[in-house]
Amino acid sequence: MDAEKIGRASFLLGGGRQQVDDKIDLAVGISDLKKIGESVQRDEPLMRVHARTNEALEQVLPLLRTVAVIGDECDL
Numbered sequence: 001m002d003a004e005k006i007g008r009a010s011f012l013l014g015g016g017r018q019q020v021d022d023k024i025d026l027a028v029g030i031s032d033l034k035k036i037g038e039s040v041q042r043d044e045p046l047m048r049v050h051a052r053t054n055e056a057l058e059q060v061l062p063l064l065r066t067v068a069v070i071g072d073e074c075d076l
Helices: 003-015 054-064
Strands: 029-031 048-050
Touching: 003 029, 003 048, 003 054, 048 054
Parallel strands: none
Antiparallel strands: 029 048
């Protein structure tokens, strides 16, 4: 799992701020992440994405599709 990309996705959903006075949306983010080494079954979610809108979700999905490698080895 690439924690930096997951954090970036959460930020893009509104879970962070660029300016000190920006509001943080506490209802958005990433949860229920599978841990490294934890077994995963086919079609089992690796994480849950909490988005305020479908547009926000569509914006972060390409990034989130690159955060995990399933297998014995990875080059992260």
